Structure formats: C-alpha cells, structure tokens
Amino acid sequence: xxxxxxxxxxxxxxxxxxxxxxxxxxxxxxxxxxxxxxxxxxxxxxxxxxxxxxxxxxxxxxxxxxxxxxxxxxxxxxxxxxxxxxxxxxxxxxxxxxxxxxxxxxxxxxxxxxxxxxxxxxxxxxxxxxxxxxxxxxxxxxxxxxxxxxxxxxxxxxxxxxxxxxxxxxxxxxxxxxxxxxxxxxxxxxxxxxxxxxxxxxxxxxxxxxxxxxxxxxxxxxxxxxxxxxxxxxxxxxxxxxxxxxxxxxxxxxxxxxxxxxxxxxxxxxxxxxxxxxxxxxxxxxxxxxxxxxxxxxxxxxxxxxxxxxxxx
Amino acid sequence: xxxxxxxxxxxxxxxxxxxxxxxxxxxxxxxxxxxxxxxxxxxxxxxxxxxxxxxxxxxxxxxxxxxxxxxxxxxxxxxxxxxxxxxxxxxxxxxxxxxxxxxxxxxxxxxxxxxxxxxxxxxxxxxxxxxxxxxxxxxxxxxxxxxxxxxxxxxxxxxxxxxxxxxxxxxxxxxxxxxxxxxxxxxxxxxxxxxxxxxxxxxxxxxxxxxxxxxxxxxxxxxxxxxxxxxxxxxxxxxxxxxxxxxxxxxxxxxxxxxxxxxxxxxxxxxxxxxxxxxxxxxxxxxxxxxxxxxxxxxxxxxxxxxx
Numbered sequence: 001x002x003x004x005x006x007x008x009x010x011x012x013x014x015x016x017x018x019x020x021x022x023x024x025x026x027x028x029x030x031x032x033x034x035x036x037x038x039x040x041x042x043x044x045x046x047x048x049x050x051x052x053x054x055x056x057x058x059x060x061x062x063x064x065x066x067x068x069x070x071x072x073x074x075x076x077x078x079x080x081x082x083x084x085x086x087x088x089x090x091x092x093x094x095x096x097x098x099x100x101x102x103x104x105x106x107x108x109x110x111x112x113x114x115x116x117x118x119x120x121x122x123x124x125x126x127x128x129x130x131x132x133x134x135x136x137x138x139x140x141x142x143x144x145x146x147x148x149x150x151x152x153x154x155x156x157x158x159x160x161x162x163x164x165x166x167x168x169x170x171x172x173x174x175x176x177x178x179x180x181x182x183x184x185x186x187x188x189x190x191x192x193x194x195x196x197x198x199x200x201x202x203x204x205x206x207x208x209x210x211x212x213x214x215x216x217x218x219x220x221x222x223x224x225x226x227x228x229x230x231x232x233x234x235x236x237x238x239x240x241x242x243x244x245x246x247x248x249x250x251x252x253x254x255x256x257x258x259x260x261x262x263x264x265x266x267x268x269x270x271x272x273x274x275x276x277x278x279x280x281x282x283x284x285x286x287x288x289x290x291x292x293x294x295x296x297x298x299x300x301x302x303x304x305x306x307x308x309x310x311x312x313x
Numbered sequence: 314x315x316x317x318x319x320x321x322x323x324x325x326x327x328x329x330x331x332x333x334x335x336x337x338x339x340x341x342x343x344x345x346x347x348x349x350x351x352x353x354x355x356x357x358x359x360x361x362x363x364x365x366x367x368x369x370x371x372x373x374x375x376x377x378x379x380x381x382x383x384x385x386x387x388x389x390x391x392x393x394x395x396x397x398x399x400x401x402x403x404x405x406x407x408x409x410x411x412x413x414x415x416x417x418x419x420x421x422x423x424x425x426x427x428x429x430x431x432x433x434x435x436x437x438x439x440x441x442x443x444x445x446x447x448x449x450x451x452x453x454x455x456x457x458x459x460x461x462x463x464x465x466x467x468x469x470x471x472x473x474x475x476x477x478x479x480x481x482x483x484x485x486x487x488x489x490x491x492x493x494x495x496x497x498x499x500x501x502x503x504x505x506x507x508x509x510x511x512x513x514x515x516x517x518x519x520x521x522x523x524x525x526x527x528x529x530x531x532x533x534x535x536x537x538x539x540x541x542x543x544x545x546x547x548x549x550x551x552x553x554x555x556x557x558x559x560x561x562x563x564x565x566x567x568x569x570x571x572x573x574x575x576x577x578x579x580x581x582x583x584x585x586x587x588x589x590x591x592x593x594x595x596x597x598x599x600x601x602x603x604x605x606x607x608x609x610x611x612x613x614x615x616x617x618x619x620x621x
Contacts, residue, residue, distance in 0.1 A: 142324070148559045236505070
C-alpha cells in the first residue's frame with residue numbers, strides 16, 4: 001500500500017515536471033521526418049551563414065579559361081574544380097547556389113518576423129475586442145488583402161528601387177519587406193478565426209470569472225490553444241516566402257546580378273534545360289529541399305506542440 | 314445575414330478606393346513614364362504625347378479624371394498598344410484567366426480535400442504516406458519548375474501534349490499542363506490543411522460521444538468529422554482561388570495562354586498606367602468578393618459563428 005502510494009506520488013511528480021515544451025521536444029525528436037527537416041533546416045542556415053567562407057569561388061566570378069576549354073559551353077557537373085559545373089558565363093554553380101541559400105534563408109526569417117509582428121496583434125485584438133475594433137481592423141486587413149500581392153511587390157520594388165532601401169543588399173531587402181507586408185493578412189485572419197471560436201469556450205469564461213486580465217487571457221489561454229494552426233501557418237509561410245522570392249527572381253525582380261537567387265538560376269538555366277539539365281536541376285533541387293525541410297519541421301512542430309495530444313500517441 | 318452581406322458589399326467600394334489611391338500614388342512615384350522607352354523619342358514628341366494623354370496634368374487631377382472615367386466603365390487608353398483601349402485588352406483576356414484559375418481551383422479541391430481526408434482516416438497508414446508524398450511533391454515544386462519539367466517530359470520527350478495553343482474547350486489537350494502546373498501547389502496545401510484539421514477533429518469529445526452512442530463509422534466521418542474539419546479549410550479556399558486567378562501570369566507566359574496575366578508584369582515595366590490600374594482594380598475587386606464569400610460560407614457551415 002505504501003509502495004503504491006509512493007509510486008502514485010512518483011508518477012504525479014513526473015507528470016508535474018513534464019512541461020509543455022519538454023514534452024513537445026520529446027515528441028519532436030521522436031518524429032523522424034521532423035528531425036530530418038530540422039537537420040536540413042540547420043544545414044541550410046549554416047550554409048547561408050558560412051557560405052561565403054566555404055564557397056570555392058566568389059559567386060560572380062567568371063572562369064573564362066575553363067569555359068573556353070569547354071568550347072564555351074556550360075561546364076558539366078563533377079568536373080575538376082567545379083563540383084556542380086558552371087553556367088554559360090563560366091560561374092561556378094556551387095558558389096552561386098550557396099549565395100542563393102543565403103538569400104532564401106534570409107527571406108524565410110525576415111518575412112515571417114514581419115508576418116508575426118503585424119498579423120498576431122491585429123488578429124488577436126480583432127477577435128478579443130470584437131465590435132468596432134474588429135470591424136476597423138478587418139476592414140484594414142481587407143484593404144491590404146485586396147491588393148494583388150505580386151502586383152504590390154513589383155510596384156513597390158519599381159517605385160522604391162532608387163532609394164537606399166531599394167538598393168540595400170542588391171535589391172533583395174526591399175523584396176523581403178514587400179513580401180512580408182503582403183503576407184501577414186492570412187495570419188491575422190487565422191488568429192482571429194481561431195480565437196473567435198475559442199473565446200466562447202468555458203475555460204475562457206472561467207478565467208474571466210476569476211478576474212484574469214484580457215491580455216493574460218489572450219496570451220495564456222487563447223493563443224496557446226490556437227498554437228497548432230498558427231505554427232502550421234508560420235512554417236507553411238516560410239516555404240511560401242521562399243517560393244515568392246524565387247518566383248519573383250524567376251521573372252527578374254529582386255536580386256540583381258551578379259547575386260544568384262535560386263529562382264534566377266532556374267530562369268537562366270531554362271534555355272539549356274535539354275542539353276545542360278544540371279543548370280535547372282540543381283537549383284530546383286535546392287528550392288525543393290528547402291521547401292520540404294521547413295514543411296517537415298513544421299509538421300513535426302505541429303504534432304509536438306499541440307497540448308491536446310498530451311498523453312496520447 | 315442579408316444586411317451583413319449588403320454592408321460588406323458596400324464596404325468593398327472604400328476598399329477599392331483606397332487600393333486605387335495607393336496604386337496610383339506608387340505608380341506615379343516610380344521613375345520614368347510610358348514614353349521613356351529604349352528608343353528615346355524627342356523631347357517635343359514626349360511633350361505632345363503627354364499632352365494628348367493628359368499626363369501633364371497634376372497627379373490629383375489625373376487621378377480624378379481616371380476615377381471619373383472608370384466609374385462609367387471606361388478604363389482609358391493603353392500607351393503601349395495605342396490601337397487598343399484598356400477595355401479591349403482586359404475584355405479579351407479576362408475570360409481565359411478566370412477559366413484557367415477556376416479549372417485549377419476545382420482540380421485542387423477535388424484532389425486536395427479527399428487526399429487530406431483519406432490521409433487522416435488512415436493516419437500513419439500506407440494511404441497517409443502516399444498522400445503525404447504527393448503533398449511533398451506539390452510543396453517542393455514551384456509552378457515554374459513544374460511547368461519546365463512537364464514541358465520537357467510531355468511535350469519535348471513523349472510528345473503527348475502541345476507546348477502551347479490554349480483554345481479553351483476547343484482544344485482540351487492544351488489545357489492539361491497549365492492547369493496541372495497551376496494546381497500542384499494548392500493541391501498540396503489543401504491536402505495538408507485538411508489532414509491537420511481532420512486529425513484535430515478526430516480527438517474532439519463529440520466524436521467520442523458519437524462513437525459511444527454507436528453511430529455508424531460512416532455517419533461519424535461524414536456528418537461529424539468532415540463537416541467540422543472543413544471549417545478551417547474554407548478559410549484558405551478564398552486566398553487559394555485569389556492566388557490562382559491573380560498568380561497565373563507565369564503559367565500564362567510559359568504556356569502562351571492568352572489571358573491578362575501576361576500584361577501584369579509587362580505593364581508595370583512599361584508604365585502603362587491604364588493597364589496597371591485596371592489590373593489592380595480587377596484583381597482587388599475579385600479578392601474582396603472572394604473574401605466576403607468565404608466569410609459567409611464560414612458562418613453558414615459553423616453555426617457557432619454569427620455575424621450581426
């Protein structure tokens with residue numbers, strides 16, 4: 001009997017010590033796809049950070065001698081000195097892919113930071129206060145939302161191209177900010193939608209009855225319960241941002257030569273796709289792996305962070 | 314509900330007004346004008362052209378003139394294609410752009426929703442892995458990459474499908490690749506969202522209640538699970554349809570589809586003010602209406618949500 005009680009107490013103690021984040025971490029590292037995604041994300045981040053140090057060459061450097069030796073055709077992959085070959089101007093593809101990694105990883109985080117910074121407070125305030133606040137905030141998001149994203153981004157990059165912010169980072173920073181400014185509406189609407197149905201539930205009423213402040217109810221009771229869909233949205237948003245940047249680069253907006261966004265590499269390689277498929281295949285693979293690894297990590301985070309899963313497999 | 318819809322529809326007018334103001338301002342803030350081309354015209358010619366098109370008026374006057382004409386349905390002249398009005402350009406291509414967008418939308422819903430539902434019902438089973446694999450491919454392949462690959466395989470390699478020559482239902486084979494390339498990403502998106510939402514619903518108490526009172530599995534899935542799981546999915550359908558209609562310009566360019574999307578980027582580069590404004594207003598109106606449709610649908614399928 002005493003033993004049993006001790007065991008029960010032991011169990012209770014163990015449960016108390018398993019925090020939400022500790023549990024989440026344990027669930028996350030049990031998920032093989034999420035671990036794979038996480039490792040790949042970390043790899044991409046590392047490559048983006050130390051890319052310039054490990055790149056065989058400067059990404060804009062033309063190797064005309066080697067190109068000439070190859071009859072002015074793009075150098076094929078696995079050639080000596082050019083692991084992934086070169087483009088039609090004799091620029092090392094690996095070095096260019098590494099520069100593209102830097103652009104894509106920066107876009108991922110800058111855009112999502114802008115999205116959370118604007119979308120979260122707007123959506124939460126609209127849902128919680130309702131009434132006039134909701135109306136005005138949602139009308140504001142309607143205006144932003146009604147803007148065709150790509151048109152807005154292109155217009156913004158054309159209008160501000162000559163300003164310091166337009167010239168920062170070879171034209172890339174402006175594109176990041178423009179993508180962020182058009183992407184937060186989805187987050188605001190999602191947070192609002194989630195909170196609208198959550199705020200009618202009993203635990204919120206209970207919290208209000210015992211005098212918990214609005215801010216605390218929203219941040220401690222509503223938002224954690226809306227975490228799953230929000231994390232799915234953020235992590236799906238990162239590939240979305242990478243994709244938007246690559247798409248814009250594909251049509252020639254954003255990163256200017258000699259910077260090598262993956263989208264730009266694909267656009268440049270397109271004309272050689274039959275004879276020199278590596279010029280399209282490698283950048284396309286880089287985009288694909290980046291998109292998938294963030295997605296896997298996000299899926300894993302979703303499963304791991306959902307407190308309602310607690311105690312279940 | 315009707316009052317709500319009418320009020321929301323009226324709200325679209327100020328939304329469009331603000332959008333038009335911002336676009337007009339940004340457009341004129343961009344350096345250069347429609348007549349600063351590669352082949353420079355003489356200064357006098359540019360002045361004459363500007364005078365003819367009233368581009369020498371102050372910007373607010375130009376805006377008022379544009380807005381006045383727009384209200385009567387006149388979208389003004391195109392500076393790039395002087396023989397055609399903006400109404401002609403938009404009128405010729407808008408049907409095709411909507412056709413392509415809606416086809417891709419239907420394809421992505423018809424494939425995406427069942428894919429997500431099946432994956433969730435067979436959670437961690439083989440159907441789940443197959444559905445996940447398909448979603449992964451859809452997520453990993455940008456539409457422009459998908460287009461290039463489809464063209465290389467099915468047109469250049471197998472010679473099954475034409476590379477271009479969109480002609481609506483008169484030539485269905487030419488519709489396949491643009492539609493698939495455009496729908497690939499939304500399919501994955503919808504499938505993933507549906508799956509996540511279904512898994513969420515599976516754990517709800519009312520499902521346990523339904524099971525414990527002995528309802529048929531079929532009834533539980535169709536009446537209790539899918540109906541509830543689709544509520545969050547509806548919220549992403551509006552943006553997806555908007556994305557498909559406004560975002561098809563790359564596909565239109567690659568497959569030479571005669572929609573309006575191709576004028577999209579081009580008009581900004583050429584400062585073809587009339588076309589830029591028309592496109593922005595058109596897309597903005599489409600997005601605003603879709604947004605309203607989603608909200609109404611949201612209230613319709615989730616009785617907990619009431620608009621007043």
